Amino acid sequence: MRSVRACAPMLALALAATACSTVGESSGSEEPGDGATPTEVVLVTHESFALPKKLVRQFEEQTGYDLVVRASGDAGVLTNKLVLTQDNPLGDVAFGVDNTFASRALDEGVFAPYDAPLPEGAEQYRLPGDEENALSPVDNASVCVNVDDTWFADQDLAVPTSLDDLVDPAYEDLFVTPGAATSSPGMAFLLATIGAYGEDGWQDYWASLMDNGTQLTDGWSDAYQVDFTQGGGKGDRPIVLSYDSSPAFTIAEDGTSTTSALLDTCFRQVEYAGVLAGAANPEGAEALVDFLLGPDVQAALPESMYVFPVDASVELPQEWAEFAEQPTEPLTVDPEAIAENRDEWLREWSDITSR
Amino acid sequence: MRRLLALAGLAAVPLAVLGVFFVLPVSGMLAEGFWADGTFDPGAVAEVLARPRTQRVIWFTVWSSVLATACALLLGVPAAHLLHRRRFRGRAALRALLLVPFVLPTVVVGVAFRELIGEAGPLGFLGFDGSAGAIVAGLVFFNVAVVIRAVGAAWESLDARPAEAAASLGAGPARVFLTVTLPALRPAIVSAASVVFLFCATAFGVVLTLGGLRYSSVETEIYLLTTNLLDLQAAAALSIVQLLAITALLVVTSRLRAVPDPTLARSTARPPRVARGDWPGVLAVLLVVVLVGLPIAALVSGSLQVGDGWGLDNYRALTTEGSRQALLVPVTQALVTSLRTAVDATWMSLGLGLLVAVVVTRRSRTRTERRARSLLDGLFMLPLGVSAVTLGFGFLITLDEPPLDFRDSLLLVPIAQALVALPLVVRTLAPVLGGIDDRQRQAAASLGAGPLRTFVTVDLPVMWKPLLAAAGFAFAVSLGEFGATSFLARDDNPTMPIVIFHLIGHPGAMNYGMALAASVVLAATTAVVMLLVERLRVPSVGAF
Numbered sequence: 001m002r003s004v005r006a007c008a009p010m011l012a013l014a015l016a017a018t019a020c021s022t023v024g025e026s027s028g029s030e031e032p033g034d035g036a037t038p039t040e041v042v043l044v045t046h047e048s049f050a051l052p053k054k055l056v057r058q059f060e061e062q063t064g065y066d067l068v069v070r071a072s073g074d075a076g077v078l079t080n081k082l083v084l085t086q087d088n089p090l091g092d093v094a095f096g097v098d099n100t101f102a103s104r105a106l107d108e109g110v111f112a113p114y115d116a117p118l119p120e121g122a123e124q125y126r127l128p129g130d131e132e133n134a135l136s137p138v139d140n141a142s143v144c145v146n147v148d149d150t151w152f153a154d155q156d157l158a159v160p161t162s163l164d165d166l167v168d169p170a171y172e173d174l175f176v177t178p179g180a181a182t183s184s185p186g187m188a189f190l191l192a193t194i195g196a197y198g199e200d201g202w203q204d205y206w207a208s209l210m211d212n213g214t215q216l217t218d219g220w221s222d223a224y225q226v227d228f229t230q231g232g233g234k235g236d237r238p239i240v241l242s243y244d245s246s247p248a249f250t251i252a253e254d255g256t257s258t259t260s261a262l263l264d265t266c267f268r269q270v271e272y273a274g275v276l277a278g279a280a281n282p283e284g285a286e287a288l289v290d291f292l293l294g295p296d297v298q299a300a301l302p303e304s305m306y307v308f309p310v311d312a313s314v315e316l317p318q319e320w321a322e323f324a325e326q327p328t329e330p331l332t333v334d335p336e337a338i339a340e341n342r343d344e345w346l347r348e349w350s351d352i353t354s355r
Numbered sequence: 356m357r358r359l360l361a362l363a364g365l366a367a368v369p370l371a372v373l374g375v376f377f378v379l380p381v382s383g384m385l386a387e388g389f390w391a392d393g394t395f396d397p398g399a400v401a402e403v404l405a406r407p408r409t410q411r412v413i414w415f416t417v418w419s420s421v422l423a424t425a426c427a428l429l430l431g432v433p434a435a436h437l438l439h440r441r442r443f444r445g446r447a448a449l450r451a452l453l454l455v456p457f458v459l460p461t462v463v464v465g466v467a468f469r470e471l472i473g474e475a476g477p478l479g480f481l482g483f484d485g486s487a488g489a490i491v492a493g494l495v496f497f498n499v500a501v502v503i504r505a506v507g508a509a510w511e512s513l514d515a516r517p518a519e520a521a522a523s524l525g526a527g528p529a530r531v532f533l534t535v536t537l538p539a540l541r542p543a544i545v546s547a548a549s550v551v552f553l554f555c556a557t558a559f560g561v562v563l564t565l566g567g568l569r570y571s572s573v574e575t576e577i578y579l580l581t582t583n584l585l586d587l588q589a590a591a592a593l594s595i596v597q598l599l600a601i602t603a604l605l606v607v608t609s610r611l612r613a614v615p616d617p618t619l620a621r622s623t624a625r626p627p628r629v630a631r632g633d634w635p636g637v638l639a640v641l642l643v644v645v646l647v648g649l650p651i652a653a654l655v656s657g658s659l660q661v662g663d664g665w666g667l668d669n670y671r672a673l674t675t676e677g678s679r680q681a682l683l684v685p686v687t688q689a690l691v692t693s694l695r696t697a698v699d700a701t702w703m704s705l706g707l708g709l710l711v712a713v714v715v716t717r718r719s720r721t722r723t724e725r726r727a728r729s730l731l732d733g734l735f736m737l738p739l740g741v742s743a744v745t746l747g748f749g750f751l752i753t754l755d756e757p758p759l760d761f762r763d764s765l766l767l768v769p770i771a772q773a774l775v776a777l778p779l780v781v782r783t784l785a786p787v788l789g790g791i792d793d794r795q796r797q798a799a800a801s802l803g804a805g806p807l808r809t810f811v812t813v814d815l816p817v818m819w820k821p822l823l824a825a826a827g828f829a830f831a832v833s834l835g836e837f838g839a840t841s842f843l844a845r846d847d848n849p850t851m852p853i854v855i856f857h858l859i860g861h862p863g864a865m866n867y868g869m870a871l872a873a874s875v876v877l878a879a880t881t882a883v884v885m886l887l888v889e890r891l892r893v894p895s896v897g898a899f
Contacts, residue, residue, distance in 0.1 A: 047841065047857065070763070072842055077582045077744075081751060084387070088755045090762070104585065179568040181579055215474075215485075218563040221462065221859045225867050226469045232867025233466065233657065236475035242862070249862035306861055343584050347408075354569050 040066040041284035042091030044276070046078045047071050049096060050304045051297065059291050065284045074184055075101055075271075082110045086277065092285035095138060095273040095292060100187060102127050102135060102272055103339035111135060111274040112282070116289045119298065121312025125270045129336055135272035138292050139307040142244040142327050143188035144266040145175075148229045150258045151238035160239065162264050163196055166209060173213035176227040177241035180349050183219045184269075189241050190349055191338065192267035195331030199341075206352045216353060230259050245306055248317075248324040257323040266327040271307070359724060366714045366731055369707045375759060376770055377738050380749025381594070387752070388591020396588075403592040409576075413596060416572040419487060419562075420555035423494035427551050430495065430639050430646075431502025432544065437636030439507035442626045449640070450507075451885035453500045455878045456647055457831040459654075460852040461560030462859060463874040467650040468493060468565055470657065485567025493561040496650065498551045499643055501828075505550070505783050508824040509543035512787070512817065528632055542612045542786040549608040550782050553601065553739040559838060573597055577742040594745050601740035605733040612786075651878065658871035662864070669868035673876065686873045689854040690880065693834055696850055699769035700776060700833035701826055707773065708780030708825060711735050713814075715781070716789040735781055738774045743838030746771070750843070768850075771839040776829035783825040784818065791817055827888050831881055851877045 041063075043049075049071045056067050070091060073081070079101040082094055086108060097105050105111065106127075111134040118136060125137035145166070152159045160166060166175050178186035193202045215237065217223040224242055227235035230250050244266060247257040273292050275285040291297060298309035302320050316324075389397060403409055438450050456464065470476050472483040483489045513536070521531045537544075557574045571579075573593050580590040629637065661668045673686040684692075715732040719725035738746075750771075754761040761767055791814060799809040837852040849857070851873060858870035 047853070048860070073582070077842070080582060080585050081748070083585065084748060085751050085755070090751070181583070182563055182568065182575075216568045218465070218560070218568060219462075219860075222465060222469065222564060224862065225859060226466055226473055227475075232864055232871075233470050234475070235473065246862050343586065346579075346584070 038065070038281035038284060040068050041093065041281055041288050042068045042070060043288060044078070044082065044089075044091040044094045045069065045071045046074050046096040048074075048305060052300055052304060055296055055300060058296065059288070062291070063284065063287045065281070065287070067288070076184065079105050082276070083108045086110050089276040089278050092276060092279040092281045093273060093288045094276055095271070097135070097272050097274070098184075099127055099268075099270045099272075099335055100184075100191065100338050100342075103129065103335045106130060106134065107339065109277060112277040112279065114275040114286055114289060116286070116293060119293055119295070119311035119313070122293070122310035125310050127270070127272065127335060129334075135274045136289055136293060137270050137310045138273045138297075139301050139305065139309055140268055140270045141307040142261075142266040142268045142330050143185045143192065143241065144244050144261040144263065144327065145189075146228075146240050146242040146246050146259050146261050148238035148259050150252075151229050159260075161262055163193065163205070166214070166239070167205065167212050169212065171212065171239065173215075174237055175209075175212075175239040175241075176215040176217060176223045176235075176237040178220050178223045179216045179218065179353070181346050183217075185220050185241060185243070187346075188267040188269055190345065191333045192265060192331045194345065195267065195333045199337075203348060203352060206349065210353055243306070244326050245302070245308065245320065245324040248319040248322075251319060251323065261325065261327075263325060263327040266330040268327070268330040268332075270310075359727070362714055362717075362724070362727065365710055369711050369714075369735065370731075372707060372770070373735065373738075373774075375754070375761075376750075376774060377741075377746070379759075380746055380753045381741055382749075383753035384587070384745050384749040385591045385594060388587040388589075388594075391588050399588050400592040400595070403589040404596070409589075409593070412571045412573055412576050412593075415487075415570055416556055416574070419490055419494070419570075419572070420552050423491045423498065423555045424548055424552045426491065426495045427499045427502050428544065428548055430643050431499050431547070432506055432540075433635040433639035434499070434643050435503045435507035435510055437629065437633055437640050438503060439511040440626050441629045441633060441636065443629050447886055447890075448882075449644070450503075451882040452651075453503055453643060453647055454827060454831055454885050455651060455882055456497050457500055457828075457835055457881075459835060459874060459878060460837050460855050461564065462837075462856055463654065463870065464493070464496070464650060465560055465564030466859065466871075467653045467657075468496075470653050471649055485565070485569060487566065487570060489565040490562055490570060492646070493565045494555045494558055496646055497558070497561065498554050499646070501551050501554070501779070502544075502547045503643075504824050504828065505547040505779075506540060506543050508783055508821045509540060509786050509790075511820055513539055542789065545608050545612040546782040546786055549604060549736070550739065550779055552604065553736070553778070556600070557597075557740060557742065559743075574742055578744050581742075581744045581748060590745065594741065597740050597742070598737070601737060602733070604740075605736055609729055609732065654871055654878075655875055658868060658875045660868065669865070669872035670876075672865060672869050673872060684849065684854075686851070686854055686869065686876070689849050689851050689873075690876065692848045693850040693852075693877070694880070696769050696772065697830050697833035699766075700772035701829040703769060703773035704776040704780050704829040705822070705826055708777055708784060708829075709822075711777070711781050712784035712788050713810075716785050718793050732781075732785070736778045739778045743842065747839055747842035767843050768840055769833070771843060772833040772836045773829070775836060775839065776832040779828045779832065780825040783821050783828065787817060787821045788814065823888055827885050830884060830888075834877065834881055 049069065059065075059067055068091070075096055075098045078094065079097050081090065082097070082105055094110070106129070113132040113134045115133040116136045122137055125140055126133070127135050127137070145163075147159050149159060157170065160168070160171055165171060177189055180186045180190035190202075193205055196202075197205045215227060217227065220242070223240055224246075225231040226233045227237045228240040229235055229238045231240070242261070244261045244263070247259045247261055250257050250259045252258050273289050275282060275289060279285045293311070295311065295314065298311040298314045301307050301309045302317050308316075308326060315321075389395060389400060391399065438446060468489070469484060472478045472481060472489060474484065483492075518531050518535045521535045522528075526534065556572070558572065559574050559578060562570055562572045562575050573596060577590050577593050580586045580593070658669050659665050659667070675685055711731065715728050717728070719728055750767065751762060753759070795813045796809050799813050804812065835852060837856065840850055841853055841856065855870050855873045855877070858866045858873065
């Protein structure tokens with residue numbers, strides 16, 4: 001009898017387990033057999049991907065395909081996944097490979113050529129060196145140094161305006177940035193300094209930057225949310241590395257933004273979409289790339305993914321139009337040079353910053 | 356021969372799972388590194404090991420993990436005594452609270468720690484931010500619960516009479532502890548220490564966030580090499596180092612763990628109240644409460660901040676999809692996904708863990724048999740010591756063809772989490788199972804009980820509490836797991852840590868507040884589940 005009673009709670013647990021489990025549910029996606037008409041399009045992307053459900057339904061109604069989204073990791077993880085699985089691709093379309101990683105994916109032959117018609121004004125965002133137009137630019141966001149204007153007004157200190165100002169002793173111990181090795185905006189900032197000071201000059205600049213008390217963090221959220229004076233945690237550094245769109249998120253009660261982006265310190269990140277070589281559903285893949293470039297998705301980009309559309313004719317949300325100014329001449333580095341030197345640059349950067 | 360067959364039969368299921376979901380993916384990634392461009396090139400891998408940077412990274416990993424493990428033991432063992440051998444009000448609540456760090460996503464803990472010790476924080480004057488000390492403190496924060504729970508579970512049912520006899524013969528408390536209690540607890544302590552060491556050595560977020568990028572461990576280096584640089588040769592070299600180091604560690608700990616006679620008398624007498632002589636335990640518990648409590652308090656206060664005032668707005672927002680629809684699903688729905696995944700991961704790891712624990716603790720009759728059992732024991736610890744990205748990428752490249760086409764399976768997330776929790780489950784169960792006198796089973800068998808009945812009447816009563824402890828661990832590990840989950844999670848059903856990571860990674864005060872509020876909800880849910888699990892008692896078992 002005792003043993004029966006001892007078992008009862010175990011049994012209850014087991015029952016509870018089956019009732020709450022995810023295993024019993026069917027995944028709902030039918031695997032198309034070989035030769036059958038594909039019924040779904042699989043989009044492989046990074047974890048920041050987000051589209052309103054309404055738009056997903058719209059795509060599914062327009063094309064008759066089910067849209068399956070597989071999102072995980074950052075742009076680097078995404079690129080490397082695509083490279084490692086190119087013999088048996090993870091899906092039909094990839095979105096989110098950016099201009100700092102795109103060359104690696106192109107060189108490895110991850111993408112199939114598909115020259116999608118681009119919206120107005122998007123031609124300027126094409127990846128240099130992509131002769132077959134395998135990649136279509138979908139959105140862009142520039143990584144820029146941001147400043148807390150209210151802090152500088154309170155301290156009666158002139159707001160810094162350039163990269164050179166950041167090594168000025170007047171701004172000692174005021175700057176915080178995510179590191180290049182662990183963060184994608186951090187890498188973009190390293191590239192901005194390489195674009196500004198040249199492949200042989202950035203090392204000295206970074207040495208002075210560190211001498212001037214620059215703080216490095218693991219990722220963007222640490223720098224902005226913990227250490228920046230206008231971040232969620234109310235830190236004590238009024239200069240931070242963030243995006244050109246960030247001022248649209250620090251609007252005070254009087255309707256003005258408390259921060260601004262320094263437009264001479266920016267590096268532009270462009271995100272691309274492309275049809276994967278060996279896609280199971282190439283027609284569906286092309287339809288999805290077209291859809292991402294269409295006016296509805298382009299208009300939804302700022303609100304759902306915090307990035308600017310490439311379509312110049314799209315109307316921006318009001319705060320963006322008012323406070324998020326884009327750089328007209330961002331600093332640039334050739335994508336091929338990035339692919340070739342990333343390893344070397346990161347190693348040098350780690351040595352300089354951990355001295 | 357029949358015994359060996361029976362052993363193989365019991366071990367077959369766990370071995371198959373480990374083979375498919377661990378050995379295969381990891382060897383796939385190692386092969387990518389060794390066969391660069393299609394030719395076998397072990398020289399390049401060896402070259403990586405000779406780099407000064409690699410050696411620096413390995414050295415840092417070793418000393419920081421050893422130090423953190425030692426601190427976790429120094430705090431955890433006395434705390435386990437107070438929390439499991441003494442009776443006082445609020446004991447259950449305290450035990451549940453101490454498990455909370457286990458489920459908090461590292462990114463949030465990093466933020467909470469840095470709000471305390473950062474330049475602008477209340478403890479900023481210590482200059483702790485970005486130091487190795489902060490890393491060690493973070494590691495202890497995460498792992499002290501492992502020691503308390505694993506050692507506590509063994510200590511709870513330890514027969515107090517030998518210690519009382521020693522005391523009545525004139526031995527002081529220190530002498531009693533060193534000569535009677537400690538030897539009895541040694542298997543559990545060594546088990547806990549080896550798990551904590553592995554957790555520390557493979558810690559990822561803590562090292563980067565709290566170390567201010569000045570420090571790299573083997574794990575962070577593999578992450579950088581694999582996800583950013585796609586330098587698979589170097590990553591393979593470091594993975595080999597990890598595997599060799601773990602194997603060495605396992606050999607050493609299995610020696611240390613082995614005691615001449617693991618058999619222990621068990622009793623579950625009602626624990627006495629706290630007395631003056633318990634000061635080491637009280638002190639340790641106070642220290643642990645401060646270490647665990649401060650960052651959690653920082654989280655709670657941050658989550659209640661709305662603009663310049665206080666309020667519950669961040670919590671109310673959790674049922675929405677975030678300001679500006681930053682999320683595809685409301686946080687409440689993510690919590691449901693997390694709980695359901697955790698239920699799956701828990702029963703998987705408990706089932707596998709119980710089988711493994713039974714297999715490795717049964718008495719061996721021959722040397723081969725003993726070797727086979729201890730080999731199995733070590734094998735199931737390996738998943739703890741291998742980088743999550745190695746495993747994650749390995750899944751993608753090896754489990755992509757039928758019959759092993761699991762790449763898109765919904766099961767992959769709970770299975771990966773179960774594998775992470777499995778060593779903890781085994782290490783919690785095995786020392787207790789090993790302590791059961793085999794003659795009791797033989798007696799039951801000779802009275803006509805079948806193997807199942809023997810298990811239920813002999814093993815289960817003693818196993819009950821350790822089983823609950825192990826279930827708690829597995830559940831908590833699953834709720835908080837981020838590394839493997841973020842790699843595998845599908846977008847339409849994200850778990851809580853994934854959603855929190857998403858929220859904290861975007862500007863806007865509301866997103867930040869919601870991320871903290873969601874972390875508090877996750878922590879509170881865990882604490883409540885732990886409390887409920889501890890209440891699950893069987894009267895007959897208690898009276899055994």
